Amino acid sequence: MNNDNLIVQTPAPLGRIDLGMGNPDFNLLPADSLRRASERAFAKGINASLQYGATQGNGYFRESMADLLTQSFGENVDASSLFISSGVSSALDLLAGLLTRPGDTIFVENPTYFLAPSIFADHGLQIISIPVDNEGLDIDALEEKLAVHHPKFLYSIPTFQNPSGHTLSLERREKLIELAEKHDFIIIADEVYHLLPYTRKPPKPFALFTKDSEKVISVNSFSKILAPGLRLGWIHAHQKIIHKLNSCGLIDSGGGMNPFTSAIVHELVETGDLGKNIALLKETYASRLKVMDKALQDFLPSAEYTLPQGGFFFWVRIPGQDTATLRKNAKDFKVDFRQGTLFSAEKGMQEYMRLCFAFYDEAKIKKGVHRLAKYIRS
Numbered sequence: 482m483n484n485d486n487l488i489v490q491t492p493a494p495l496g497r498i499d500l501g502m503g504n505p506d507f508n509l510l511p512a513d514s515l516r517r518a519s520e521r522a523f524a525k526g527i528n529a530s531l532q533y534g535a536t537q538g539n540g541y542f543r544e545s546m547a548d549l550l551t552q553s554f555g556e557n558v559d560a561s562s563l564f565i566s567s568g569v570s571s572a573l574d575l576l577a578g579l580l581t582r583p584g585d586t587i588f589v590e591n592p593t594y595f596l597a598p599s600i601f602a603d604h605g606l607q608i609i610s611i612p613v614d615n616e617g618l619d620i621d622a623l624e625e626k627l628a629v630h631h632p633k634f635l636y637s638i639p640t641f642q643n644p645s646g647h648t649l650s651l652e653r654r655e656k657l658i659e660l661a662e663k664h665d666f667i668i669i670a671d672e673v674y675h676l677l678p679y680t681r682k683p684p685k686p687f688a689l690f691t692k693d694s695e696k697v698i699s700v701n702s703f704s705k706i707l708a709p710g711l712r713l714g715w716i717h718a719h720q721k722i723i724h725k726l727n728s729c730g731l732i733d734s735g736g737g738m739n740p741f742t743s744a745i746v747h748e749l750v751e752t753g754d755l756g757k758n759i760a761l762l763k764e765t766y767a768s769r770l771k772v773m774d775k776a777l778q779d780f781l782p783s784a785e786y787t788l789p790q791g792g793f794f795f796w797v798r799i800p801g802q803d804t805a806t807l808r809k810n811a812k813d814f815k816v817d818f819r820q821g822t823l824f825s826a827e828k829g830m831q832e833y834m835r836l837c838f839a840f841y842d843e844a845k846i847k848k849g850v851h852r853l854a855k856y857i858r859s
């Protein structure tokens with residue numbers, strides 16, 4: 482029997498229900514379809530994918546991804562606008578390296594995905610936060626900051642945001658692109674949750690704005706729709722940006738990213754197994770979302786939140802509580818969450834906590850929220 486502690490980055494502690502985890506459920510990782518896809522890839526001959534890969538990524542794989550995205554978005558996606566990456570984290574690192582120099586200013590949302598700022602800090606960047614409200618990034622607050630600062634880029638999670646769950650309205654998307662053109666900054670849109678809507682279709686993705694605008698770059702990943710261990714994703718961008726990526730030093734030396742994994746995932750796309758996996762995840766997560774909502778209403782009526790429409794997270798406000806202090810003793814009740822301050826570059830959001838409804842099954846979600854409520858009441 483394998484010891485998961487030696488394999489997994491953040492193992493779930495034994496007996497504890499960690500509602501703060503942002504990972505997919507172990508039981509939903511598609512080992513069987515990946516085995517079938519690998520067998521197909523090997524049967525066809527995999528040697529070309531064991532060689533240094535084409536700079537932009539396997540062209541057949543990009544074609545099949547372009548077809549899948551065309552179907553999902555309802556608008557044509559061209560394979561030439563896709564660049565295969567090793568996931569969003571490495572794409573952010575690559576783009577920060579290409580678009581900035583140490584000391585440059587960039588904007589992030591408040592709250593934001595808590596691990597992104599440390600990628601930007603690795604590049605010596607000055608990070609400024611822009612608030613998010615129920616409709617996503619606050620455009621008026623952004624305009625005020627733009628009067629004072631000149632960011633190289635804005636990092637935004639426009640759809641089913643991690644952690645707030647909020648989605649940027651179409652009107653704000655269009656206004657944001659106008660501002661990027663006017664003030665000469667790039668929007669890096671992290672669209673990892675766009676393909677996971679449960680109750681309402683999100684507005685047009687930023688990916689579809691990249692054809693006409695060099696100011697928009699969409700980064701995406703197989704981590705949430707397939708498996709994070711694949712370390713595979715894609716960047717969707719204007720031809721000028723794709724050209725920049727193709728000719729950068731990292732790619733020039735190492736070749737395209739993850740050609741071997743791409744060949745296997747390509748088979749999964751071709752057989753329709755990726756589409757089926759996304760459908761299964763949507764059905765499962767939609768149901769888990771309802772269970773978490775009901776458990777919060779039943780056990781923790783003081784919790785304030787907007788019901789998420791997709792993605793992985795509830796962003797819950799517990800009025801009058803400092804969730805960082807609260808978290809310290811949560812272990813005694815065999816439960817955990819992530820405190821709001823983690824997601825704020827300015828260490829705000831003290832009364833908030835992030836809860837994930839994707840990692841555990843329905844019974845565990847209910848039990849976890851029950852334990853959390855018991856602890857908070859104590």
Ligand SMILES: Cc1ncc(COP(=O)(O)O)c(C=O)c1O
Nearest residue numbers: 503568569570594638643702704
């Ligand atoms: C908003 C967001 N971006 C990026 C990532 C990480 O993506 P990847 O695994 O592709 O590096 C996560 C994972 O939690 C996320 O929530």
